[in-house]
Amino acid sequence: MDIAPPRSRQQRKADTLARFEHGEDAWVASADANGEAYITPLSYVWDGATFVMSTVEASLTGRNLAARGRVRFAIGETRDVIIVEGTMETFTLATVPTDLADAFAAKLWDARRDPEPPAYFRVTPRRIQAWREVNELTGRLLMRDGAWLV
């Protein structure tokens, strides 16, 4: 299989921001109190600085995430990887800021109307990696400690 030449880190940052803006779904990792790891797809909205996600508050993923202040998720495909690590705030129906729930509803759906109460998660990225094939493993770190490196 032919492998494309590696992108510059500037190009990766541009591609990454476009994916944040136009993509909808992330693969979110979480772990329960016993350290068992789970993976689930969650939709997101990116506002230019933070991600908002939502899931059923009482679900396994909802409970796992609410118990933590950090999260890691992947966006894209396995040969076009973006991995985001971020700090995370959790909101319930009672505590979610209206503008946050409105922004989620505007792009996705109004989870406030779901039959089961949602939790909302606001994620501030602290570390971002992006790579396609092995020839992009060098230079895959785009953000560290919340600061873009490019």
Add this chain to the structure above:
Amino acid sequence: MDIAPPRSRQQRKADTLARFEHGEDAWVASADANGEAYITPLSYVWDGATFVMSTVEASLTGRNLAARGRVRFAIGETRDVIIVEGTMETFTLATVPTDLADAFAAKLWDARRDPEPPAYFRVTPRRIQAWREVNELTGRLLMRDGAWLV
């Protein structure tokens, strides 16, 4: 956006087995000793009953997985989800069965020749879920306790 009608569970099983056979990459969840969850793409080989994966033994994912006897991973896309939970055996360069490493090498690459020693993981699926959109959430469980339900 138009949503296709839900597939039958028989069709989902057929689609799932085709993906196992022809796909190459999975999103693998793992957690460290502190219960922090991670996600990483790993390549796999499916032999009709088990998956074989490999990563660098000393990597974060390699160490996280080796410390556990179960694993969960996703195959496919966020709107064409297959989630597999399985029991897992871990092998090192010293313990990996030759036929297992040969099968991995035949489809992917010979990790035994990698500069950093690999770990191999043999996963026996115990639970499989498959769905595309929300209209397929019902009936998404295809395997439970290692037995196909369809």
